[in-house]
Amino acid sequence: xxxxxxxxxxxxxxxxxxxxxxxxxxxxxxxxxxxxxxxxxxxxxxxxxxxxxxxxxxxxxxxxxxxxxxxxxxxxxxxxxxxxxxxxxxxxxxxxxxxxxxxxxxxxxxxxxxxxxxxxxxxxxxxxxxxxxxxxxxxxxxxxxxxxxxxxxxxxxxxxxxxxxxxxxxxxxxxxxxxxxxxxxxxxxxxxxxxxxxxxxxxxxxxxxxxxxxxxxxxxxxxxxxxxxxxxxxxxxxxxxxxxxxxxxxxxxxxxxxxxxxxxxxxxxxxxx
Amino acid sequence: xxxxxxxxxxxxxxxxxxxxxxxxxxxxxxxxxxxxxxxxxxxxxxxxxxxxxxxxxxxxxxxxxxxxxxxxxxxxxxxxxxxxxxxxxxxxxxxxxxxxxxxxxxxxxxxxxxxxxxxxxxxxxxxxxxxxxxxxxxxxxxxxxxxxxxxxxxxxxxxxxxxxxxxxxxxxxxxxxxxxxxxxxxxxxxxxxxxxxxxxxxxxxxxxxxxxxxxxxxxxxxxxxxxxxxxxxxxxxxxxxxxxxxxxxxxxxxxxxxxxxxxxxxxxxxxxxxxxxxxxxxxxxxxxxxxxxxxxxxxxxxxxxxxxxxxxxxxxxxxxxxxxxxxxxxxxxxxxxxxxxxxxxxxxxxxxxxxxxxxxxxxxxxxxxxxxxxxxxxxxxxxxxxxxxxxxxxxxxxxxxxxxxxxxxxxxxxxxxxxxxxxxxxxxxxxxxxxxxxxxxxxxxxxxxxxxxxxxxxxxxxxxxxxxxxxxxxxxxxxxxxxxxxxxxxxxxxxxxxxxxxxxxxxxxxxxxxxxxxxxxxxxxxxxxxxxxxxxxxxxxxxxxxxxxxxxxxxxxxxxxxxxxxxxxxx
Ligand SMILES: Nc1ncnc2c1ncn2[C@@H]1O[C@H](COP(=O)(O)OP(=O)(O)OP(=O)(O)O)[C@@H](O)[C@H]1O
Ligand SMILES: [Mg+2]
Numbered sequence: 153x154x155x156x157x158x159x160x161x162x163x164x165x166x167x168x169x170x171x172x173x174x175x176x177x178x179x180x181x182x183x184x185x186x187x188x189x190x191x192x193x194x195x196x197x198x199x200x201x202x203x204x205x206x207x208x209x210x211x212x213x214x215x216x217x218x219x220x221x222x223x224x225x226x227x228x229x230x231x232x233x234x235x236x237x238x239x240x241x242x243x244x245x246x247x248x249x250x251x252x253x254x255x256x257x258x259x260x261x262x263x264x265x266x267x268x269x270x271x272x273x274x275x276x277x278x279x280x281x282x283x284x285x286x287x288x289x290x291x292x293x294x295x296x297x298x299x300x301x302x303x304x305x306x307x308x309x310x311x312x313x314x315x316x317x318x319x320x321x322x323x324x325x326x327x328x329x330x331x332x333x334x335x336x337x338x339x340x341x342x343x344x345x346x347x348x349x350x351x352x353x354x355x356x357x358x359x360x361x362x363x364x365x366x367x368x369x370x371x372x373x374x375x376x377x378x379x380x381x382x383x384x385x386x387x388x389x390x391x392x393x394x395x396x397x398x399x400x401x402x403x404x405x406x407x408x409x410x411x412x413x414x415x416x417x418x419x420x421x422x423x424x425x
Numbered sequence: 426x427x428x429x430x431x432x433x434x435x436x437x438x439x440x441x442x443x444x445x446x447x448x449x450x451x452x453x454x455x456x457x458x459x460x461x462x463x464x465x466x467x468x469x470x471x472x473x474x475x476x477x478x479x480x481x482x483x484x485x486x487x488x489x490x491x492x493x494x495x496x497x498x499x500x501x502x503x504x505x506x507x508x509x510x511x512x513x514x515x516x517x518x519x520x521x522x523x524x525x526x527x528x529x530x531x532x533x534x535x536x537x538x539x540x541x542x543x544x545x546x547x548x549x550x551x552x553x554x555x556x557x558x559x560x561x562x563x564x565x566x567x568x569x570x571x572x573x574x575x576x577x578x579x580x581x582x583x584x585x586x587x588x589x590x591x592x593x594x595x596x597x598x599x600x601x602x603x604x605x606x607x608x609x610x611x612x613x614x615x616x617x618x619x620x621x622x623x624x625x626x627x628x629x630x631x632x633x634x635x636x637x638x639x640x641x642x643x644x645x646x647x648x649x650x651x652x653x654x655x656x657x658x659x660x661x662x663x664x665x666x667x668x669x670x671x672x673x674x675x676x677x678x679x680x681x682x683x684x685x686x687x688x689x690x691x692x693x694x695x696x697x698x699x700x701x702x703x704x705x706x707x708x709x710x711x712x713x714x715x716x717x718x719x720x721x722x723x724x725x726x727x728x729x730x731x732x733x734x735x736x737x738x739x740x741x742x743x744x745x746x747x748x749x750x751x752x753x754x755x756x757x758x759x760x761x762x763x764x765x766x767x768x769x770x771x772x773x774x775x776x777x778x779x780x781x782x783x784x785x786x787x788x789x790x791x792x793x794x795x796x797x798x799x800x801x802x803x804x805x806x807x808x809x810x811x812x813x814x815x816x817x818x819x820x821x822x823x824x825x826x827x828x829x830x831x832x833x834x835x836x837x838x839x840x841x842x843x844x845x846x847x848x849x850x851x852x853x854x855x856x857x858x859x860x861x862x863x864x865x866x867x868x869x870x871x872x873x874x875x876x877x878x879x880x881x882x883x884x885x886x887x888x889x890x891x892x893x894x895x896x897x898x899x900x901x902x903x904x905x906x907x908x909x910x911x912x913x914x915x916x917x918x919x920x921x922x923x924x925x926x927x928x929x930x931x932x933x934x935x936x937x938x939x940x941x942x943x944x945x946x947x948x949x950x951x952x953x954x955x956x957x958x959x960x961x962x963x964x965x966x967x968x969x970x971x972x973x974x975x976x977x978x979x980x981x982x983x984x985x986x987x988x989x990x991x992x993x994x995x996x
Contacts, residue, residue, distance in 0.1 A: 225872060227868060227871065227872060230868075230871070232778075255874050255875075255876055258871065258872055258873070258874045259874035261872075262872070262873075263869075263872035265865060265868065265869065265872075267865055269863070269865040269866055269868070269869040270869075271866060271869065271870070271883075271884055272866075272884075272887065272888055273887075281870070281873055281875075281883070282873040282874055282875075284883075285870075285873060285874060285875040285876070285879045285883070286874060331869070334869075335872075335873075338874065
């Protein structure tokens with residue numbers, strides 16, 4: 153049965169009805185496949201992520217959302233035995249090209265993880281870390297970045313008196329917003345978020361969602377989520393993935409109300425997942 | 426379903442549970458084993474601490490008249506029961522014979538420290554209880570600690586201070602004390618002249634000689650530069666020799682003065698002995714001391730122990746060079762083992778591809794910890810001292826050959842040998858600490874655009890630092906207590922010089938050194954008289970344990986402060 157579905161998957165065409173952003177495409181995922189050793193995890197995916205919009209990746213557990221997201225900034229490079237096929241282009245440059253500098257690629261892609269992972273240093277040092285590893289030493293620039301990004305991450309008012317304190321002393325929600333601040337500190341082109349709210353309580357979740365809505369337009373955001381309401385609330389476009397393949401990529405409202413694929417329909421109405 | 430049918434006292438609800446299921450047997454065995462271990466450690470500590478603490482406390486002196494009328498005097502060391510042989514029993518009078526018989530042939534005897542080694546050829550004497558006719562504590566018997574020959578126990582017969590013998594008895598004690606102080610000062614001055622100043626000159630002489638040798642090696646004997654150098658060498662030696670002569674005269678004068686202050690002493694048997702006041706370290710009328718006086722003697726002995734150099738084949742005097750050697754060596758050991766072990770562990774854990782080869786390396790490292798330490802000593806001597814040190818000598822110190830500089834055991838080679846010995850501990854601990862750093866932190870850093878090295882430097886190492894320090898502390902404790910390999914690579918019974926002095930380059934890591942652990946072995950098992958060394962063994966052990974404990978406490982304190990910094994938080 154599984155085998156059958158996979159076979160179907162490879163041949164099934166993706167349904168497209170996505171909303172185009174004012175500035176066009178920023179990331180172009182073109183016929184992208186990925187193998188963990190012998191096991192194929194992603195199958196010929198093709199979508200264009202629109203600049204300045206929020207794109208949500210939804211789908212049942214294990215369908216490859218994280219894998220796709222981590223391919224965008226090549227975090228998967230750390231895994232041994234990984235192979236890819238096809239292309240992913242950032243501003244029309246293939247990121248798997250031989251002469252691409254992975255480090256500068258990652259600097260253009262901020263990333264927020266499922267579990268908050270602040271570094272064991274002070275709040276201010278956490279935020280300035282991306283600049284420091286980039287060689288920025290100017291105190292004024294760093295101080296200015298701390299204030300700007302913490303305000304940008306809606307954390308400034310809560311921590312402005314304790315910037316020198318250890319970041320591990322913050323609450324979980326605060327820690328996650330600190331991680332968002334850290335991700336936007338180097339002014340990346342794209343912000344990647346892998347289930348940023350799954351470890352948080354509902355109140356902290358709402359704060360992060362508000363924050364995403366505020367960041368819309370300033371950054372291109374790709375967010376993986378398990379929570380369909382959340383996808384509906386924060387995203388402009390939604391991609392539904394199933395068994396390593398993007399089944400449907402379209403305007404969020406349409407995906408949730410009148411999906412173009414039966415599988416999407418089944419998933420968003422809660423028939424499986 | 427209700428587990429409790431009626432209200433019960435705690436514990437009763439488990440009535441029907443089997444003993445094993447409740448866990449108590451395991452609890453008792455584990456707790457008992459732990460208690461046993463703790464008990465043994467405590468017993469050991471009490472033994473060492475008690476013996477170490479009482480050693481320097483001055484005891485009284487007892488005078489014994491034996492059955493044959495001869496007399497001895499000494500400090501009581503300890504008593505024990507033993508079974509006298511028949512030959513001895515023959516000489517015992519009937520009354521005692523009966524007592525011993527009733528006691529199933531067991532008699533008591535007491536060990537006296539009689540001193541006067543130069544007269545008796547022994548320091549200690551066993552006295553049988555049945556051989557004692559009379560015991561007294563004479564008022565005016567003195568205990569003299571001498572620079573040579575160990576203690577003297579006896580009476581003051583005659584005093585000669587500055588050539589005068591007619592000192593009024595009521596002034597005697599005060600005069601003796603003040604003159605003794607001055608005489609000791611003079612002795613120390615002579616020591617400074619002979620050790621420091623004359624060795625300064627010897628050092629300069631040696632420098633000049635080496636300079637000449639260098640010119641000879643470079644230019645040959647038949648050259649102008651060599652003749653010039655030779656000329657200069659002769660002139661310099663002459664001025665140095667003149668200085669030398671002057672210092673010698675100075676020392677000679679002081680000695681002359683010292684020879685005018687002397688005591689004639691009489692031991693209990695009536696033999697006389699004349700002693701210079703300057704040869705006495707400390708003296709006291711043992712049976713007249715108040716508690717305060719005793720404490721004074723006690724602490725002055727401790728002070729001497731901690732700050733002076735050893736005398737009398739290490740059985741007396743202080744252990745300052747050994748303390749110094751132990752500390753310096755441990756410090757060097759940590760400085761060598763820390764970067765080496767940490768870098769190796771970093772490579773193994775962070776960079777190397779995890780496979781069979783890495784596993785083999787890891788197992789080998791773990792097994793290294795089981796190699797007998799003396800093997801490391803042999804390796805250190807062969808590799809560090811002979812091979813590396815020998816090469817250094819031929820390259821940089823050819824003028825000193827055939828005398829080795831680095832080509833023999835020394836502080837540096839000893840530290841490196843111990844570093845090698847303890848590196849597995851550091852590697853294992855560091856690897857564990859690195860493995861405990863959450864992967865999410867590494868990913869977070871990489872996602873910020875940090876390179877792998879920046880991630881390791883900024884995130885991984887700081888986070889792993891407490892664990893790494895734990896490894897270093899363990900390595901340090903192990904290294905500070907190790908003796909066997911040191912005997913091969915640089916520890917000596919009596920080091921002529923400290924590894925630090927005023928001559929360029931001030932730090933002389935090639936020199937041999939003294940070590941507390943070896944000192945214990947030497948004093949306890951290599952000296953002429955095991956009984957004489959015994960107290961020193963306990964005191965030195967106490968000191969070594971204290972030293973290691975203090976070093977550990979300091980590093981644990983540092984580690985805990987780091988810990989607080991890196992692991993606060995509650996998420
Ligand atoms: N390091 C890895 N090595 C081998 N297989 C992996 C690895 N990481 C993920 N996979 C496999 O790839 C597939 C996709 O995993 P992925 O983590 O991308 O799923 P996901 O959609 O993010 O799921 P979830 O919603 O549970 O996070 C899964 O079948 C998973 O078992
Ligand atoms: Mg995932």
